[in-house]
Amino acid sequence: MDNGQHKNEAELNEYAIVVENLITYFDERRILDDINVRVRKGEVLVVLGGSGCGKTTLLRHLIGLLRPKSGHIYIKGQDITQLEEEALNEIRKKMGMLFQGAALFNSMTLGDNVALPLREHTKLAEPTIKIMTRIKLGLVGLAGFGDFKPAQLSGGMKKRAGLARALAMDPEILFFDEPSAGLDPIIAAEIDELILKLKRAFHMTMVIVTHELASAFLVADRILMLDAGQVIATGTPGDLKSNPNPRVQQFLNREPNAEVQDDEKYLRLITGKDV
Numbered sequence: 065m066d067n068g069q070h071k072n073e074a075e076l077n078e079y080a081i082v083v084e085n086l087i088t089y090f091d092e093r094r095i096l097d098d099i100n101v102r103v104r105k106g107e108v109l110v111v112l113g114g115s116g117c118g119k120t121t122l123l124r125h126l127i128g129l130l131r132p133k134s135g136h137i138y139i140k141g142q143d144i145t146q147l148e149e150e151a152l153n154e155i156r157k158k159m160g161m162l163f164q165g166a167a168l169f170n171s172m173t174l175g176d177n178v179a180l181p182l183r184e185h186t187k188l189a190e191p192t193i194k195i196m197t198r199i200k201l202g203l204v205g206l207a208g209f210g211d212f213k214p215a216q217l218s219g220g221m222k223k224r225a226g227l228a229r230a231l232a233m234d235p236e237i238l239f240f241d242e243p244s245a246g247l248d249p250i251i252a253a254e255i256d257e258l259i260l261k262l263k264r265a266f267h268m269t270m271v272i273v274t275h276e277l278a279s280a281f282l283v284a285d286r287i288l289m290l291d292a293g294q295v296i297a298t299g300t301p302g303d304l305k306s307n308p309n310p311r312v313q314q315f316l317n318r319e320p321n322a323e324v325q326d327d328e329k330y331l332r333l334i335t336g337k338d339v
């Protein structure tokens with residue numbers, strides 16, 4: 065390691081992301097509890113886990129939106145937990161992010177939404193930006209929709225437009241927060257196909273947060289499973305299926321928590337009253 069801020073050359077070449085001993089609190093609650101994970105260049109890592117286990121919080125740390133209480137996050141060898149905002153912004157230019165709600169600007173056309181990062185972060189001439197925008201929209205199957213406003217699109221199309229914008233700067237790492245949330249199964253499968261297409265075509269490093277099992281098993285090279293802020297399993301989809309941890313198997317088999325199966329007990333739990 066070089067002055068505590070960089071990983072050594074060999075690790076830098078192999079891994080796009082290295083997370084070491086990441087601990088985070090919200091108020092008194094420990095939300096991420098000693099997370100360690102390495103994402104190889106070109107690898108698709110899916111972060112899987114139930115509601116509230118800390119998936120989105122982990123993602124927000126990886127893109128530098130949150131700072132941990134302790135631990136390190138090396139992106140391309142640089143510890144982003146130690147960086148000032150300006151240096152962080154430089155690194156973020158190499159990252160694309162597809163947020164849950166696609167986060168498009170409703171007042172702008174799709175073309176302008178996709179062009180936005182190029183206009184903000186590059187000095188490219190407008191005709192070049194127009195061409196690049198068209199290429200990105202074509203890549204996600206939205207060729208010809210550049211003049212549409214987000215309100216004129218279906219949920220799946222909005223997600224794809226958000227993806228086109230995430231791809232605008234040709235990122236080396238792409239982050240997805242629940243890419244299929246709120247979509248019907250057929251449209252969700254189209255998004256999975258798109259992810260696979262990007263993986264094949266560009267060999268891009270991707271981190272995908274989801275609780276959709278089918279999607280996770282389809283797109284992942286490796287899966288990281290979180291439970292109550294801790295990593296309870298990592299491995300290939302095959303490794304996960306044969307993992308003996310009962311919590312892993314409970315999640316994979318979609319078994320409810322035993323205590324919630326008792327309706328009366330559950331009502332007492334949420335109302336605080338006897339029923």
Ligand SMILES: Nc1ncnc2c1ncn2[C@@H]1O[C@H](COP(=O)(O)OP(=O)(O)OP(=O)(O)O)[C@@H](O)[C@H]1O
Nearest residue numbers: 090091095113114115116117118119120121122275
């Ligand atoms: N800004 C915040 N302030 C306080 N607590 C928070 C904040 N953001 C998240 N939490 C809490 O941290 C825990 C982890 O939340 P997180 O959103 O990371 O979970 P998740 O696994 O992504 O869940 P979901 O699948 O429901 O989106 C939850 O208990 C949540 O209530």
